[in-house]
Amino acid sequence: MEEVKEKREVVLPGEFIGEKKGRKVGRGAYFEGEKVFSKFLGIPRTSEMEISVIPLSGIYLPNFGDKIIAIIESVELSGWFVTINSPYNAFLPLAEAVEEFVDTSRTDISRYFDVGDVIFCRISRVTKNKTVQASMNDVGCRKLYGGIIIKVTPSKIPRIIGKAGSMVTLIKSKTGCDIYTGQNGLVWIRGENKAKAIEAILTIEKESHTIGLTEKIEKMLGE
Amino acid sequence: MKEMEGQYALELIMKGKRIDERNFEDFREIKIEKNIISKAEGSARVKMGETEVIAGVKLNTGEPFSDTPEEGVLIVNTEFTPLASPDFESGPPGEDAVELARIVDRGIRESKCIEVGKLCIVPEEKVWMVFVDIHIINDQGNLLDAAALAAIVALLNTKIPKIKDEEIVRGEYEKDLPVVFKPINIVVGKVGNNFLVDPNFEEEKILDAKLSVSVRDDEKICALQKQGKNEVSMEDLEKMVDIAMKKSKEIRKLVK
Amino acid sequence: MTKTEEKMIVNGKRIDGRKPDELRKIEMKVGVISRATGSAHVSFGNTVALASVHGPRELFPRWMQESESGIFRCRYNMAPFSVEDRKSPAPDRRSVELSKVIKLAIEPALFLEDFPKATIDAFIEIIEADGSTRVAGINAASLALAHAGIPMKDLIVACSVGKIDGTLIVDLNGKEDNNSECDMAVAMIPTKEKVTLLQMDGVITRKEFSELLNLAKENCKKIYELQKKALKEKFG
Numbered sequence: 001m002e003e004v005k006e007k008r009e010v011v012l013p014g015e016f017i018g019e020k021k022g023r024k025v026g027r028g029a030y031f032e033g034e035k036v037f038s039k040f041l042g043i044p045r046t047s048e049m050e051i052s053v054i055p056l057s058g059i060y061l062p063n064f065g066d067k068i069i070a071i072i073e074s075v076e077l078s079g080w081f082v083t084i085n086s087p088y089n090a091f092l093p094l095a096e097a098v099e100e101f102v103d104t105s106r107t108d109i110s111r112y113f114d115v116g117d118v119i120f121c122r123i124s125r126v127t128k129n130k131t132v133q134a135s136m137n138d139v140g141c142r143k144l145y146g147g148i149i150i151k152v153t154p155s156k157i158p159r160i161i162g163k164a165g166s167m168v169t170l171i172k173s174k175t176g177c178d179i180y181t182g183q184n185g186l187v188w189i190r191g192e193n194k195a196k197a198i199e200a201i202l203t204i205e206k207e208s209h210t211i212g213l214t215e216k217i218e219k220m221l222g223e
Numbered sequence: 224m225k226e227m228e229g230q231y232a233l234e235l236i237m238k239g240k241r242i243d244e245r246n247f248e249d250f251r252e253i254k255i256e257k258n259i260i261s262k263a264e265g266s267a268r269v270k271m272g273e274t275e276v277i278a279g280v281k282l283n284t285g286e287p288f289s290d291t292p293e294e295g296v297l298i299v300n301t302e303f304t305p306l307a308s309p310d311f312e313s314g315p316p317g318e319d320a321v322e323l324a325r326i327v328d329r330g331i332r333e334s335k336c337i338e339v340g341k342l343c344i345v346p347e348e349k350v351w352m353v354f355v356d357i358h359i360i361n362d363q364g365n366l367l368d369a370a371a372l373a374a375i376v377a378l379l380n381t382k383i384p385k386i387k388d389e390e391i392v393r394g395e396y397e398k399d400l401p402v403v404f405k406p407i408n409i410v411v412g413k414v415g416n417n418f419l420v421d422p423n424f425e426e427e428k429i430l431d432a433k434l435s436v437s438v439r440d441d442e443k444i445c446a447l448q449k450q451g452k453n454e455v456s457m458e459d460l461e462k463m464v465d466i467a468m469k470k471s472k473e474i475r476k477l478v479k
Numbered sequence: 480m481t482k483t484e485e486k487m488i489v490n491g492k493r494i495d496g497r498k499p500d501e502l503r504k505i506e507m508k509v510g511v512i513s514r515a516t517g518s519a520h521v522s523f524g525n526t527v528a529l530a531s532v533h534g535p536r537e538l539f540p541r542w543m544q545e546s547e548s549g550i551f552r553c554r555y556n557m558a559p560f561s562v563e564d565r566k567s568p569a570p571d572r573r574s575v576e577l578s579k580v581i582k583l584a585i586e587p588a589l590f591l592e593d594f595p596k597a598t599i600d601a602f603i604e605i606i607e608a609d610g611s612t613r614v615a616g617i618n619a620a621s622l623a624l625a626h627a628g629i630p631m632k633d634l635i636v637a638c639s640v641g642k643i644d645g646t647l648i649v650d651l652n653g654k655e656d657n658n659s660e661c662d663m664a665v666a667m668i669p670t671k672e673k674v675t676l677l678q679m680d681g682v683i684t685r686k687e688f689s690e691l692l693n694l695a696k697e698n699c700k701k702i703y704e705l706q707k708k709a710l711k712e713k714f715g
Contacts, residue, residue: 010714012707013588013625014633014670030590030632039590039630041710056714058628059516059535061594087537087597129546129595155628209714290657318579321572333680434677444688447663447679448580454587454673457692464688 011038011053018044018051027063028053042155060086060154060184062132066123067141069149069182070134075110082119082134085151085184090132096124097136118144118188120180144180147190150198152205154185159208160201167214171200174221196221229428236414241426243272247419248466253477255372257380262393265381265400269373272423273363275307278373279356280381280400284391287343287350295342295351299328301359301370308362326448327357327371327408330437334445336404337378344386351383353400364423367435368474371408376478378402406445407474408437409467413459420470432459436467440475444468487658488644494655495524499648502638502698507618507709509626517627519709521619524652525609530619531602532627538598549594553582555616557605577613584617584637584666584676590630599629610653611639617666617676618702625710634706635675637666638698640691642683647690649698661687665695669703672696 011017015038017029025031028040029051038044040055062068062084070082070090079093094102098112113119120142124135135141152160161168161181172179177191189197200217207213232242243251251272260266265280287294301324303311316324331337342351355377357370382396412422412430422430433451438444444464449455487494497503503524512518515531522528538544555577559566570578581603589599601623603616617637625634641651641662648655651662661681667674683691 010711012634012710013631014668028630037632039593039632040628041625041714055628055630057517057626087535087594316572318575321575322579325572325576329680333682335682439682443682443684445680445682447677447688449674449677450583452583452586454668454671454675456673457696460674460677460692461689464685468685 009043010041010056011044012041013039017053018046020051023048024050026050026052028055055155057153057155060084062086062088062090062123062126062130062184064123064126066183067138068121068123068134068184069144069180069186069188070119070121070184071149072113072115072117072119075113075115078104078109080109080113082121084123084132084134085154085182085186088130088132090123090134092119092121092134092136096134113143118147118149120144120182120188144188144190147178147188148194150187150189150201152185152187152201154183156205156208157181157183157185157187159213160187160204162214167204167217170214170218171197171221175200229425232423232425233414233429236417236419236426236429239417241419242423245421247417248470250421250470250474251423253372253474255376255477257376263377264384265377265379267373267376267380269369269376271365271369271372271421273361274365274369274423275360276366276369276373277358277360278370278377279358280377281354281356282381282383282391282400283352283354284344284349284386285352286348291339292347293343293350294339295337295353297328297332297337297339297353297355299324299331299355299357299374301327301357303359303362307359311359311362322448323367323370324357326367326435326437326446327355327374329446330371330406330408331355331374331378334404334406334437334439334443336375336402336406336439338401338403341401342383353378353381362424364425364427365410365421368408368410368421371406371437372474372478375402375405375407379405379478404439404441405475405478406437406439407471407478408435408446409470409474410435410450411463411466412451413455413463418463418466420466431455432463434460434463434467436464436471438468438471442468486644487655488646493643493648495652499646500694500698502650502701503652505702505705507622507705509622509709509713515623515627517623517625517629519619519622519626521615521622523611523615523650525607526612526615526652527605527607528612528615528619529604529606530616530623532599532620532623532629533602534599534627535594535597535629536600538596543598544596547595548591549597549599551582551586551589551591551599551601553585553601553603553620554578555581555603555605555613557608557612561605561608577616580676580678581613581617581620585620585624585635587673587675588621588631588633588635588668589624590632593630599624599627608653610651610656611664613637613678614639614664614666618706622706622709626713633668633670634703635666636669636699636703636706637664637676638695638702639664640695640698642681642687642691647687647694649694661691663691663695665692665699667696667699669699
């Protein structure tokens with residue numbers, strides 16, 4: 001397993017974070033010669049293979065492989081446009097969403113997904129000028145029925161999920177809710193106790209950098 | 224499309240040449256005509272290559288500003304008239320026109336070339352207001368230097384009208400507008416490692432850096448404005464100021 | 480603001496008691512406007528600037544979109560009550576020019592290519608004006624952009640320098656602004672020592688220009704440390 005160091009110290013835009021040394025300069029970092037600098041106010045991540053920075057704030061910009069929550073925006077001839085909580089929307093082609101063969105000249109594909117439907121999907125392509133394609137061809141991708149969606153800062157999602165999913169599992173078990181977290185900062189929740197789940201999630205977002213957060217959430221949900 | 228317009232100029236400059244075969248430190252041919260508008264109290268037409276600008280000076284009486292009750296008032300305005308370029312639109316001045324007018328204004332105002340203390344008619348009540356209006360006639364680049372030059376030439380040839388029975392008598396003049404300096408504006412551009420002056424329309428599109436410098440007869444700097452989209456090093460700024468000061472002396476010789 | 484006949488420097492001290500190379504009390508706070516993606520409050524003495532950033536967001540009308548890179552728009556505005564004689568709310572020529580030069584001062588630091596077809600909008604409001612407003616505005620906008628998570632090469636830092644009663648000074652207040660022999664505003668990309676804004680009016684010699692430029696650089700470095708502190712305080 002590649003060792004990834006995620007230092008808790010915060011770096012600023014323009015701050016020096018390391019020498020390139022043949023590594024990939026990933027998201028959130030840029031290089032000048034051999035020196036790598038941060039693009040963001042964020043947490044640097046360094047490994048043998050890559051240097052990158054996770055921003056502490058900011059909107060969601062789509063990346064290949066992201067698992068996200070999306071909402072159907074329009075029904076087209078051979079697919080759907082979906083909003084993904086970004087200045088860019090994504091296109092979900094029919095072939096990436098429905099397994100069976102569909103005769104588009106005879107079928108109104110809104111029977112599969114209609115405007116307003118919520119889906120959990122994967123970003124399958126992002127071009128240089130941010131034309132985005134989504135796909136349902138992956139484990140866990142599905143339509144989400146009912147429930148509500150809340151928005152959080154995308155960079156806080158990992159904290160909401162927790163190590164190996166520990167935090168979100170805690171919230172799900174204590175509140176009995178179904179929860180899906182999208183890397184694009186959208187969280188879908190369904191259940192009678194969703195108010196409690198939402199409170200917990202928003203608290204994590206606000207206090208993500210504090211120590212003892214897990215205990216605080218446990219206490220909050222225990223009541 | 225816009226980027227393509229400067230491409231050829233850029234290629235040439237990187238080879239050490241300019242489109243019109245000038246040296247980097249040469250201006251285009253400058254033609255100056257004075258008093259071309261009889262209804263104005265002062266006027267001038269300046270052509271720098273194909274760039275053409277007309278400046279007209281009109282004098283009116285008015286109230287002085289409260290903090291300078293015995294000084295005349297200077298107002299500089301610029302019209303980027305649509306006839307001068309397909310890129311200009313009708314309507315109130317856009318940010319480029321406003322910026323140009325204000326830079327020309329500062330060059331004149333800060334140099335104190337007009338003795339505004341001598342423009343008082345009745346203290347706290349009536350002073351001469353000097354309106355300098357600059358009309359762009361053709362934009363082939365470097366509007367700023369052409370406009371500043373037209374403005375100072377027009378001012379040097381401005382006469383103050385007579386006042387009879389509290390009315391201005393247009394066409395009859397009392398004396399010259401008291402102008403004691405000739406501030407000259409020089410825009411210096413940088414492309415790669417080359418510094419150039421008087422950028423034409425295509426060259427303006429590909430400059431890496433641009434600095435506007437207004438210099439007075441006694442070699443004092445009266446106004447500076449960095450223009451353009453890119454950052455510039457402090458060393459380059461120093462070099463550009465040196466070039467501007469040198470060129471301002473040459474251009475001033477054309478002004479009478 | 481009125482011009483004055485009084486001496487602006489007496490016994491080596493300025494009218495507010497400062498030494499020539501002393502900055503006013505500077506306060507910086509990040510995250511002051513919750514509806515904005517990023518925001519900041521910066522004050523230099525009595526000059527107060529608020530900045531907020533919206534975006535990156537979709538740009539309309541579509542024909543304004545650049546397919547290869549995002550665009551950055553910036554508006555500088557002074558509140559009517561910010562100055563002695565009430566200023567009309569309509570944008571005046573000074574605000575139009577300053578909006579342009581401030582945008583050009585900040586843009587070189589932004590990675591606009593990271594969000595094609597989108598726009599980042601920055602708004603600067605001067606709530607109280609006591610000299611060096613564009614400088615306070617730029618410092619605030621820079622913090623707001625970093626707070627908003629906009630990818631940047633570096634922060635942008637700005638300061639004002641000038642000459643009064645023959646002495647070179649730093650951070651001009653309103654009265655000094657109106658009575659100075661020269662006032663000069665400089666904005667820089669601090670770690671690369673590159674200049675993104677330079678405006679000077681007054682009367683100075685060639686040598687004084689070099690001295691003022693260096694004085695600006697030194698003070699930009701000090702202000703940069705304060706910007707970094709304000710950001711780290713918010714997130715540390």
